[in-house]
Amino acid sequence: MGKEITSREQDYSQWYNDIVLKSGLADYSAVRGCMVIKPYGYALWENMRDELDKMFKATGHVNAYFPLFVPKSLFEAEEKNAEGFAKECAVVTHYRLKSDPEKPGKLMVDPEAKLEEELVVRPTSEAIIWNTYKTWIQSYRDLPLLINQWANVVRWEMRTRLFLRTAEFLWQEGHTAHATKDEAIDEAKQMLDVYATFAEDFMAVPVIKGYKTPNERFAGAEDTYCIEALMQDGKALQAGTSHFLGQNFAKAFDVKFSDKQNKLDYVWATSWGVSTRLIGALVMAHSDDDGLILPPRLAPLQVVIVPIYKGEEQKALIDGRVKGIVQSLKAAGIRVKYDDSDNNRPGWKFAEYEMKGVPVRIAIGARDLENNVAEIARRDTKEKQSYNLDGLDTKIIELLDTIQQAIYNKAKNYREAHITRAESWAEFNELLDKKGGFVAAHWDGTGETEEKIKELSKATIRCIPINNQQEEGACILTGNPSTQRVLFARAY
Amino acid sequence: MGKEITSREQDYSQWYNDIVLKSGLADYSAVRGCMVIKPYGYALWENMRDELDKMFKATGHVNAYFPLFVPKSLFEAEEKNAEGFAKECAVVTHYRLKSDPEKPGKLMVDPEAKLEEELVVRPTSEAIIWNTYKTWIQSYRDLPLLINQWANVVRWEMRTRLFLRTAEFLWQEGHTAHATKDEAIDEAKQMLDVYATFAEDFMAVPVIKGYKTPNERFAGAEDTYCIEALMQDGKALQAGTSHFLGQNFAKAFDVKFSDKQNKLDYVWATSWGVSTRLIGALVMAHSDDDGLILPPRLAPLQVVIVPIYKGEEQKALIDGRVKGIVQSLKAAGIRVKYDDSDNNRPGWKFAEYEMKGVPVRIAIGARDLENNVAEIARRDTKEKQSYNLDGLDTKIIELLDTIQQAIYNKAKNYREAHITRAESWAEFNELLDKKGGFVAAHWDGTGETEEKIKELSKATIRCIPINNQQEEGACILTGNPSTQRVLFARAY
Numbered sequence: 001m002g003k004e005i006t007s008r009e010q011d012y013s014q015w016y017n018d019i020v021l022k023s024g025l026a027d028y029s030a031v032r033g034c035m036v037i038k039p040y041g042y043a044l045w046e047n048m049r050d051e052l053d054k055m056f057k058a059t060g061h062v063n064a065y066f067p068l069f070v071p072k073s074l075f076e077a078e079e080k081n082a083e084g085f086a087k088e089c090a091v092v093t094h095y096r097l098k099s100d101p102e103k104p105g106k107l108m109v110d111p112e113a114k115l116e117e118e119l120v121v122r123p124t125s126e127a128i129i130w131n132t133y134k135t136w137i138q139s140y141r142d143l144p145l146l147i148n149q150w151a152n153v154v155r156w157e158m159r160t161r162l163f164l165r166t167a168e169f170l171w172q173e174g175h176t177a178h179a180t181k182d183e184a185i186d187e188a189k190q191m192l193d194v195y196a197t198f199a200e201d202f203m204a205v206p207v208i209k210g211y212k213t214p215n216e217r218f219a220g221a222e223d224t225y226c227i228e229a230l231m232q233d234g235k236a237l238q239a240g241t242s243h244f245l246g247q248n249f250a251k252a253f254d255v256k257f258s259d260k261q262n263k264l265d266y267v268w269a270t271s272w273g274v275s276t277r278l279i280g281a282l283v284m285a286h287s288d289d290d291g292l293i294l295p296p297r298l299a300p301l302q303v304v305i306v307p308i309y310k311g312e313e314q315k316a317l318i319d320g321r322v323k324g325i326v327q328s329l330k331a332a333g334i335r336v337k338y339d340d341s342d343n344n345r346p347g348w349k350f351a352e353y354e355m356k357g358v359p360v361r362i363a364i365g366a367r368d369l370e371n372n373v374a375e376i377a378r379r380d381t382k383e384k385q386s387y388n389l390d391g392l393d394t395k396i397i398e399l400l401d402t403i404q405q406a407i408y409n410k411a412k413n414y415r416e417a418h419i420t421r422a423e424s425w426a427e428f429n430e431l432l433d434k435k436g437g438f439v440a441a442h443w444d445g446t447g448e449t450e451e452k453i454k455e456l457s458k459a460t461i462r463c464i465p466i467n468n469q470q471e472e473g474a475c476i477l478t479g480n481p482s483t484q485r486v487l488f489a490r491a492y
Numbered sequence: 493m494g495k496e497i498t499s500r501e502q503d504y505s506q507w508y509n510d511i512v513l514k515s516g517l518a519d520y521s522a523v524r525g526c527m528v529i530k531p532y533g534y535a536l537w538e539n540m541r542d543e544l545d546k547m548f549k550a551t552g553h554v555n556a557y558f559p560l561f562v563p564k565s566l567f568e569a570e571e572k573n574a575e576g577f578a579k580e581c582a583v584v585t586h587y588r589l590k591s592d593p594e595k596p597g598k599l600m601v602d603p604e605a606k607l608e609e610e611l612v613v614r615p616t617s618e619a620i621i622w623n624t625y626k627t628w629i630q631s632y633r634d635l636p637l638l639i640n641q642w643a644n645v646v647r648w649e650m651r652t653r654l655f656l657r658t659a660e661f662l663w664q665e666g667h668t669a670h671a672t673k674d675e676a677i678d679e680a681k682q683m684l685d686v687y688a689t690f691a692e693d694f695m696a697v698p699v700i701k702g703y704k705t706p707n708e709r710f711a712g713a714e715d716t717y718c719i720e721a722l723m724q725d726g727k728a729l730q731a732g733t734s735h736f737l738g739q740n741f742a743k744a745f746d747v748k749f750s751d752k753q754n755k756l757d758y759v760w761a762t763s764w765g766v767s768t769r770l771i772g773a774l775v776m777a778h779s780d781d782d783g784l785i786l787p788p789r790l791a792p793l794q795v796v797i798v799p800i801y802k803g804e805e806q807k808a809l810i811d812g813r814v815k816g817i818v819q820s821l822k823a824a825g826i827r828v829k830y831d832d833s834d835n836n837r838p839g840w841k842f843a844e845y846e847m848k849g850v851p852v853r854i855a856i857g858a859r860d861l862e863n864n865v866a867e868i869a870r871r872d873t874k875e876k877q878s879y880n881l882d883g884l885d886t887k888i889i890e891l892l893d894t895i896q897q898a899i900y901n902k903a904k905n906y907r908e909a910h911i912t913r914a915e916s917w918a919e920f921n922e923l924l925d926k927k928g929g930f931v932a933a934h935w936d937g938t939g940e941t942e943e944k945i946k947e948l949s950k951a952t953i954r955c956i957p958i959n960n961q962q963e964e965g966a967c968i969l970t971g972n973p974s975t976q977r978v979l980f981a982r983a984y
Binding site: 027029030031034035036037038039041042043045046062063064065066067068069070071072074075076079082083086087088089090091092093094095096097098099105106107109118119120121128131132135136141147151152154156168170343 | 519521522523526527528529530531533534535537538554555556557558559560561562563564566567568571574575578579580581582583584585586587588589590591597598599601610611612613620623624627628633639643644646648660662835
């Protein structure tokens with residue numbers, strides 16, 4: 001086949017890279033840490049974006065677009081946020097190139113075109129957006145302001161991985177403004193629910209909803225809610241965050257509103273985002289050693305039909321019958337492709353579409369036609385079954401639902417089997433080393449202990465689950481009293 | 493109303509800014525030359541993007557995403573392209589900020605985080621894309637490659653105008669690769685046709701299809717096709733361009749393919765783009781002194797319904813009847829809003845939706861209900877008419893089509909009345925000064941004359957129309973022989 005994939009057992013990390021590259025999701029680029037999202041990967045992202053966008057609009061949000069650049073003086077206004085991102089900022093310092101007098105045909109930065117104030121390429125847009133909100137918000141009548149932006153952002157990461165951690169990535173960032181604290185907290189929680197619904201119902205990735213410890217919060221947030229997923233190697237992955245920002249940005253940018261009693265107060269804020277990182281989560285949650293496995297609801301291609309024939313006569317017969325099947329599947333909103341190209345043999349096509357994670361493959365040969373059947377193969381289980389051609393469309397639609405549910409269940413079962421309680425420091429480390437997954441353990445609630453555990457075990461507190469059960473115990477490291485278990489894991 | 497607009501007669505340029513700002517399309521930002529696209533403007537852009545995207549996909553293109561940054565050494569590889577854009581490039585030179593030791597709480601660029609090679613923020617993506625295509629294209633089987641990208645780009649413009657000319661703008665850029673010259677030229681022409689169809693059928697803006705003179709070509713192109721529109725002040729606006737790039741980028745990036753005979757040759761290329769500038773064209777082509785006029789096919793809101801009532805009882809009656817109308821309009825795919833907010837009086841709402849260019853306004857009062865009628869107002873002509881409530885949805889749908897056609901016809905008639913022949917240099921200048929529009933005049937075909945005419949009259953050759961009529965004559969400036977008239981205009 002010429003497209004060998006390293007097995008998960010052999011090298012999980014290489015397996016992941018192989019899948020992303022060989023299935024055509026993405027490619028490396030000439031720019032350090034930046035990737036090219038290839039057409040197949042971008043089609044997947046478009047499906048994700050469109051579903052999320054519908055959910056944002058259904059919850060009352062509208063889209064807008066704010067500048068790519070943030071002047072340094074605005075960027076540094078909210079100090080914690082600035083401090084948190086300063087180390088990762090790409091900075092524009094000049095606005096012109098000129099011919100290099102010493103190297104004919106080459107260009108150089110024109111030293112005379114130095115900006116008076118440097119521009120930060122946005123790593124996140126709170127600063128530029130709250131500086132704008134200042135002019136949009138005067139009264140309670142201007143609130144709530146429920147705005148989302150689809151954009152590219154840049155964070156200069158030292159170690160990058162395709163989709164999971166790239167210097168530039170695509171994302172959406174919601175930025176809302178509210179008259180009361182409670183309303184802002186409700187908004188942050190609502191968007192966490194939206195993310196969880198999207199992850200589970202569309203990506204088929206089960207997630208745990210929780211909130212971050214102060215150490216792990218977004219820089220500038222009062223509270224960070226998150227959804228945490230589990231990958232097949234037992235490592236956790238933060239799949240989305242929603243922040244209650246308090247009045248921090250309103251104070252930094254002096255955004256006040258007059259309430260119904262004409263009293264001035266600072267505005268309350270949230271922000272929330274998910275990114276192309278979700279594609280990495282999707283790949284790692286479901287795929288196998290033969291390639292991608294994609295959830296039908298997001299797969300760019302849901303069904304592929306491959307004809308098996310000798311000679312033009314057989315081909316014409318199959319074409320005739322497939323035409324109707326394609327039409328009825330398309331009419332039902334199914335993304336289907338009839339691959340009758342004669343460049344490649346059926347076996348090559350089978351492997352190629354397995355690599356690309358197309359959920360359902362239909363193979364139809366001349367003898368199948370005589371028997372009025374087709375061979376249907378599921379990508380997730382590799383099961384093959386003969387289906388009658390009459391009413392095939394209905395059965396395929398059912399099968400896509402079945403697959404969506406099956407890959408969710410499989411991931412859920414794996415996740416459930418990988419939340420383990422640890423009662424001692426030794427057990428804690430053994431679980432992390434040998435079993436992986438989430439370890440539910442007592443923690444004394446201090447940042448110092450959290451930091452120490454991270455140093456010693458490379459595990460972080462992924463979250464404190466929403467509505468976490470309260471239970472008295474002793475901290476796994478210090479033995480100090482604890483009121484609840486939190487979820488630790490090694491993570492992406 | 494508190495939202496006075498400068499009239500076109502008084503100050504056309506201020507009229508344009510007033511409309512953009514007061515209708516809520518966009519706002520200024522804290523970043524020099526960059527704007528904020530507000531939710532109403534972004535909703536308009538989403539509609540434009542979605543329609544264009546459908547047309548691109550229908551012609552076989554797929555979307556992908558390439559990095560924001562172009563390393564300087566790649567940027568300069570195609571020399572003409574590099575030379576053309578060098579003066580407008582924002583350049584990233586550093587990747588980190590740090591605390592400023594002399595100013596507590598402030599940040600400074602970390603001098604130790606200087607990039608070895610500067611990164612240009614893409615002003616256009618030929619360089620980064622063709623450097624990638626090099627690894628994707630080996631054989632004729634890999635061709636054609638038909639890829640489009642929706643992205644932000646940055647061109648450091650000295651004088652900026654909302655939408656028309658901004659340092660950062662949103663656009664799409666198609667980049668295709670072909671095995672033959674003819675196929676590439678056909679592609680460039682096909683995309684010009686797509687743009688023209690979009691401009692005329694959706695934006696209701698008539699355009700002239702043509703090609704640019706060598707002086708006006710895209711830097712690095714062998715031929716630039718364009719669509720040119722005419723604004724209400726008689727100035728032309730380039731609304732989209734499609735370039736035949738020859739083998740220039742293939743040669744600069746060494747992109748070769750082996751043909752069926754296994755012979756190596758450089759790949760042929762096109763690129764084509766339209767941007768948020770189209771929103772500026774839309775505003776200037778149709779709007780009047782009361783605000784925006786939007787074509788129904790792109791308007792974020794096509795129909796607004798305003799109730800006119802005294803007391804809750806009347807309100808309840810109207811609500812009951814409107815509910816069904818809204819439902820049936822929505823079911824027909826119409827974007828409709830029932831504005832029953834009690835913050836503002838009907839007169840205020842009327843002015844507000846006129847400002848925002850909502851094509852159809854329905855006003856329903858208690859007496860209307862008794863008579864089973866509603867008052868329908870067209871935004872474009874300001875005509876009001878009483879409609880029977882039975883079958884209202886069908887009539888509204890027809891009316892939206894009528895309006896779409898009417899504003900196109902109006903713009904077309906204006907354009908037709910503003911293509912004028914000039915037979916002498918005096919007449920040429922008088923036409924430009926007093927009448928505006930396109931001036932069809934003979935030109936001797938040299939770049940020198942073109943440059944001289946531009947200097948003297950501030951008019952440029954907008955295009956040589958496709959299938960231009962051949963006609964012998966004398967150049968308007970030099971009197972030298974000419975074989976055809978070309979279209980001159982002052983332009984945005």
